[in-house]
Amino acid sequence: MRAPTWAPRGRSADAILAVAMFVAVAAVTTLTPSTGAGRDMVPGLEWVLTVVACGALYWRRAHPSAVLWTTMVAAGLYYPVSEPDGPLMLTFVFALYNAAARGRVLASALGAAAALALVAYGEIRSDVNHLEDAALWLLAGWFVAVVAVGGVVHNRLAYLREAERRAAAAEHGREEEARRRATEERLRIAREVHDVLGHNISLINVQASAALHAGESDRSTAALEAIKQASKETLRELRTTLGVLRQVDEPAPTGPAPGISRLPELTGRATAAGPAVRTEIEGEPRPLPPETDLAVYRIVQEALTNVTRHSDAASVLIRVRYTGPEVVVRIEDDGRPVPARTAGTGSGIEGMRDRAEALGGTFEAGPGEDGGFRVRVVLPVASARVRPEM
Numbered sequence: 394m395r396a397p398t399w400a401p402r403g404r405s406a407d408a409i410l411a412v413a414m415f416v417a418v419a420a421v422t423t424l425t426p427s428t429g430a431g432r433d434m435v436p437g438l439e440w441v442l443t444v445v446a447c448g449a450l451y452w453r454r455a456h457p458s459a460v461l462w463t464t465m466v467a468a469g470l471y472y473p474v475s476e477p478d479g480p481l482m483l484t485f486v487f488a489l490y491n492a493a494a495r496g497r498v499l500a501s502a503l504g505a506a507a508a509l510a511l512v513a514y515g516e517i518r519s520d521v522n523h524l525e526d527a528a529l530w531l532l533a534g535w536f537v538a539v540v541a542v543g544g545v546v547h548n549r550l551a552y553l554r555e556a557e558r559r560a561a562a563a564e565h566g567r568e569e570e571a572r573r574r575a576t577e578e579r580l581r582i583a584r585e586v587h588d589v590l591g592h593n594i595s596l597i598n599v600q601a602s603a604a605l606h607a608g609e610s611d612r613s614t615a616a617l618e619a620i621k622q623a624s625k626e627t628l629r630e631l632r633t634t635l636g637v638l639r640q641v642d643e644p645a646p647t648g649p650a651p652g653i654s655r656l657p658e659l660t661g662r663a664t665a666a667g668p669a670v671r672t673e674i675e676g677e678p679r680p681l682p683p684e685t686d687l688a689v690y691r692i693v694q695e696a697l698t699n700v701t702r703h704s705d706a707a708s709v710l711i712r713v714r715y716t717g718p719e720v721v722v723r724i725e726d727d728g729r730p731v732p733a734r735t736a737g738t739g740s741g742i743e744g745m746r747d748r749a750e751a752l753g754g755t756f757e758a759g760p761g762e763d764g765g766f767r768v769r770v771v772l773p774v775a776s777a778r779v780r781p782e783m
Contacts, residue, residue, distance in 0.1 A: 407451045414484055415447035422479030439475035442467045446484040457492040458500045464488040465504055469511055486539055493543025494550075501543060505536035584691070584744045597623050619665035626662070652686035653678075653713060656693060660711065663697040668726065669708045670697065676715030685772050688748045689713070689722055695741045696724040696768045704728030706765065718775050719754075724768040725761055745770070 422443075446467035449460045464485040471481045485508065493501040512532065597620050630651075660670040681689070693711055700706050706728025714721040742758055745768070749756035754772040761767040 411450040418479045442471040453491045457495040461488040461492045461504045490543040494546040501540045651690040668706045672711045722770045727765045
């Protein structure tokens with residue numbers, strides 16, 4: 394439970410405590426009638442000791458052990474010389490509790506033992522029995538109780554601080570996880586938009602150039618038909634992506650999701666743009682996890698986009714091989730880089746690599762042994778992300 398906002402805190406609270414303790418001790422001392430024992434060896438010394446003991450409480454937070462020993466010494470000197478005496482022992486009792494509550498349990502226990510030893514020594518040396526035996530044991534019990542309560546309070550506060558620290562760390566971890574997921578989602582969306590728009594717009598650009606420079610009307614018509622089909626596919630996939638981003642209650646797309654089953658459509662559009670694309674399937678085809686199926690489609694799509702943009706390849710071979718716990722995809726062309734087409738950011742290769750590694754797969758891309766360019770991707774089919782050996 395938190396203290397009210399109007400309650401004094403910190404140094405202000407310590408100053409109020411010291412003043413209140415002095416007022417209480419002074420009031421009791423003044424109102425207590427004198428017994429005529431005449432123990433005042435130094436006039437005014439009891440008031441100096443009262444100020445010292447009460448004033449020491451102002452530093453109880455910064456120096457709990459020093460405050461404990463100061464109040465004990467002041468009280469030890471106060472009672473033999475003061476007449477009448479007041480409840481200055483309260484400052485020492487509070488200092489005992491404060492030291493234990495601030496983690497100085499050993500110092501508090503030693504202070505209580507030393508105080509009891511001094512009281513017992515004083516009783517032995519004195520001709521007057523100020524404390525009955527039962528009263529001495531009662532005083533010892535009070536000291537033990539004060540130290541124990543202070544220790545319990547210290548442990549409780551330490552537990553609460555640790556709980557708050559762990560809660561703050563957990564909250565920070567949740568925020569970091571949320572930021573990481575948001576970043577991954579932005580990168581995933583960026584890859585999707587790049588692959589969808591990059592591939593189809595590249596085909597549109599190539600076909601538009603062919604139609605512009607074509608001499609025969611039949612070739613121009615074929616190029617324009619390819620532009621129409623590519624632009625239609627671009628709009629469809631872009632609408633699907635934006636629908637996911639908007640998260641609105643729209644009907645789900647009726648067409649099949651991009652995957653290996655739609656590679657013939659993809660290669661057909663790429664063939665219309667120029668290079669002859671051939672697809673080979675090796676092994677027994679089987680259903681793949683949706684994310685793996687989509688990754689194969691997008692990687693092939695981006696590889697064909699790079700062929701269209703950056704080389705003069707006449708043919709492209711796509712080989713999909715199912716082997717045990719993985720699927721291997723190879724895209725090879727017979728072209729060579731065209732300087733006029735090599736300008737760009739180079740994000741296509743990185744996007745393919747990110748897709749493969751996000752699923753626990755491997756990615757290779759580079760010039761082929763016999764010329765052209767080669768892309769090789771290995772993706773795990775099982776849900777466990779086990780990185781396959783090359």
